[in-house]
Amino acid sequence: MPFAPFIGINHHGQTILLGCALLSSEDIETYRWLLRTWVDCMGGVAPKAIITDQSVPITKAIKLEMPNTRHRWCLWHIMEKQNKKFKSYKYFHEIKGAMSRCVYDSMSVDEFEASWKEFVDLYELKNNAWLYTLYKDRHRWVPTFLTDCFWAGMSTTQRNESVNAFFKGYVNSKTSLKEFVLKYDLALGAKCDKEILAEHQSRNTRYQIVTKFAAERFFQPVYTHYAFQKVMDEVRGCMYTTPSIHTDEEDLESSRWKTLVNLVICR
Known part of the structure; x- marks a missing residue:
């Protein structure tokens, strides 16, 4: 049966198990039941953000x-589907590289839009159905469209796959x-033990600071080891x-530097 785990990240950067289900099918109604039941188990509180594979039913x-x-x-x-x-x-190879630059190097929505149009026009990809579908849903996967929400450093479901690999040590077909x-209870206990150990280390030990910056001294005692790193x-x-x-008004390098400075200040 398809195994559907719900996972998250704690303040130590560890993968945590929020629940799971074994599904009889993978259609819309089954997923609706799954999500509805899971939210009920979470006290009626739905997550602010969720990452899944590109699936129409989900x-x-x-x-x-x-x-x-x-x-x-x-x-x-x-991005793996490019192959x-x-x-x-x-x-x-040129198409793959150009698309990757559009997605990963765009620092703003306007920059992405201009870069994407240039990419599609240059390689005559206007009639590519896959790209057309992706562009319509660009707000779901292009990084620059997703900065309005906190993702705990995640942009992929790789942690989900690592959990599947983790469970192979406990269950099989x-x-x-x-x-x-x-x-599952044993696996959950093992995850909890790792979280307790990380919590103990963060509360009772300190990383040595490498500079005299005030920000580093401020965050050292209040952050977990993971966050302080x-x-x-x-x-x-x-x-x-x-x-x-x-002195230029808004050249590309200047805008990127401002973005970097804002990022450092926010963190």
């Missing part, structure tokens, strides 16, 4: 059952439903950055 079910939840498609799975969708084209409940990465980045003043 997308429609989320829209009906969790209309206020920000739904994102797994970016990795979409299949463009393999018959003469400029296969011959596991009965009764055994599955017991095995993110701060230290930003601090190291600042140490190796050589800023320069641009």
